[in-house]
Amino acid sequence: MPLGYGRPDFDGLADGPAGSMPYPEFLTKVKSKEVEGVVFMPPSGNEAYAIINGKSVRIGKGWPVEVANSWSSPTWVVRILQNEGIPYSYNYDLRPAPKTYPKPGEKKPVEQYVPAGKM
Secondary structure, eight states, X not given: OOOOTTOTTXXXXXXXXXXXXXXXXXXXXXXXXXXEEEEEOTTTSSSEEEEETTEEEEBOTTOOOOOTTSSOOHHHHHXXXXXXXXXXXXXXXXXXXXXXXXXXXXXXXXXXXXXXXXX
Protein backbone atom coordinates (compact mmCIF):
# COMPACT_ATOMS: atom_id res chain seq x y z
CA MET A 1 0.00 0.00 0.00
CA PRO A 2 1.53 3.38 -0.95
CA LEU A 3 2.27 5.80 1.85
CA GLY A 4 0.55 9.17 2.04
CA TYR A 5 2.24 12.47 1.36
CA GLY A 6 4.94 13.36 3.85
CA ARG A 7 5.31 9.91 5.42
CA PRO A 8 3.06 10.65 8.42
CA ASP A 9 3.77 7.10 9.64
CA PHE A 10 7.31 8.08 10.67
CA ASP A 11 7.38 8.70 14.40
CA GLY A 12 10.90 10.04 15.00
CA LEU A 13 14.01 8.53 16.49
CA ALA A 14 13.42 4.79 16.92
CA ASP A 15 15.62 4.35 19.99
CA GLY A 16 17.51 6.75 22.16
CA PRO A 17 20.75 6.23 24.03
CA ALA A 18 20.57 4.76 27.52
CA GLY A 19 19.42 7.36 30.02
CA SER A 20 17.85 9.63 27.40
CA MET A 21 14.45 11.26 27.89
CA PRO A 22 11.71 10.11 25.48
CA TYR A 23 10.30 12.91 23.31
CA PRO A 24 6.75 12.69 24.80
CA GLU A 25 8.24 13.22 28.28
CA PHE A 26 10.23 16.20 26.94
CA LEU A 27 7.01 17.75 25.60
CA THR A 28 5.34 17.26 28.99
CA LYS A 29 8.26 19.04 30.68
CA VAL A 30 8.05 21.87 28.12
CA LYS A 31 4.37 22.41 28.96
CA SER A 32 5.07 22.30 32.70
CA LYS A 33 7.86 24.93 32.24
CA GLU A 34 10.60 22.59 33.53
CA VAL A 35 12.77 22.95 30.41
CA GLU A 36 15.19 25.87 30.80
CA GLY A 37 16.60 25.60 27.26
CA VAL A 38 17.52 23.24 24.44
CA VAL A 39 20.83 22.77 22.62
CA PHE A 40 20.68 21.29 19.11
CA MET A 41 23.77 19.51 17.78
CA PRO A 42 25.00 20.03 14.22
CA PRO A 43 24.50 19.55 11.42
CA SER A 44 20.70 19.22 11.48
CA GLY A 45 19.59 19.00 15.11
CA ASN A 46 18.97 15.25 15.01
CA GLU A 47 20.65 15.14 18.41
CA ALA A 48 19.46 17.54 21.09
CA TYR A 49 19.83 18.15 24.81
CA ALA A 50 17.28 19.71 27.17
CA ILE A 51 18.51 21.75 30.12
CA ILE A 52 16.42 20.72 33.14
CA ASN A 53 17.34 21.76 36.71
CA GLY A 54 20.69 22.99 35.37
CA LYS A 55 21.57 19.58 33.92
CA SER A 56 21.84 18.53 30.28
CA VAL A 57 19.60 15.59 29.31
CA ARG A 58 19.69 13.92 25.89
CA ILE A 59 16.28 13.75 24.21
CA GLY A 60 15.78 10.28 22.79
CA LYS A 61 13.07 7.98 21.50
CA GLY A 62 10.54 9.77 19.32
CA TRP A 63 12.75 12.85 18.70
CA PRO A 64 11.78 14.26 15.27
CA VAL A 65 14.93 13.71 13.21
CA GLU A 66 15.36 15.41 9.84
CA VAL A 67 13.99 13.15 7.07
CA ALA A 68 13.64 14.57 3.55
CA ASN A 69 10.45 12.69 2.66
CA SER A 70 8.72 13.09 6.03
CA TRP A 71 7.00 15.60 8.26
CA SER A 72 9.66 14.82 10.84
CA SER A 73 12.07 17.68 11.56
CA PRO A 74 13.74 19.31 14.57
CA THR A 75 12.43 22.63 13.21
CA TRP A 76 9.02 21.64 14.63
CA VAL A 77 10.65 21.62 18.06
CA VAL A 78 12.10 25.08 17.42
CA ARG A 79 8.58 26.34 16.73
CA ILE A 80 7.29 24.76 19.95
CA LEU A 81 10.14 26.36 21.92
CA GLN A 82 9.46 29.76 20.36
CA ASN A 83 5.76 29.48 21.21
CA GLU A 84 6.60 28.57 24.82
CA GLY A 85 9.31 31.24 25.19
CA ILE A 86 12.07 28.68 25.85
CA PRO A 87 15.59 29.62 24.68
CA TYR A 88 17.45 27.32 22.30
CA SER A 89 20.73 27.30 20.41
CA TYR A 90 22.66 25.32 17.84
CA ASN A 91 26.05 24.16 19.04
CA TYR A 92 28.09 25.14 15.99
CA ASP A 93 31.83 25.72 16.18
CA LEU A 94 32.29 28.64 13.79
CA ARG A 95 36.00 29.14 14.34
CA PRO A 96 37.93 29.08 11.07
CA ALA A 97 39.60 25.79 10.23
CA PRO A 98 43.39 25.82 10.31
CA LYS A 99 44.96 26.58 6.95
CA THR A 100 46.50 23.62 5.22
CA TYR A 101 48.97 23.89 2.41
CA PRO A 102 49.30 21.49 -0.51
CA LYS A 103 52.07 18.93 -0.63
CA PRO A 104 54.55 19.21 -3.51
CA GLY A 105 52.78 18.30 -6.75
CA GLU A 106 49.28 18.99 -5.37
CA LYS A 107 47.16 21.86 -6.57
CA LYS A 108 47.05 25.03 -4.51
CA PRO A 109 43.69 25.54 -2.75
CA VAL A 110 41.41 28.08 -4.38
CA GLU A 111 41.40 31.35 -2.47
CA GLN A 112 38.14 32.98 -1.47
CA TYR A 113 37.02 35.84 -3.68
CA VAL A 114 36.50 39.09 -1.79
CA PRO A 115 35.05 41.99 -3.81
CA ALA A 116 37.11 45.19 -3.79
CA GLY A 117 36.22 47.52 -0.92
CA LYS A 118 34.57 44.76 1.16
CA MET A 119 37.48 44.00 3.48
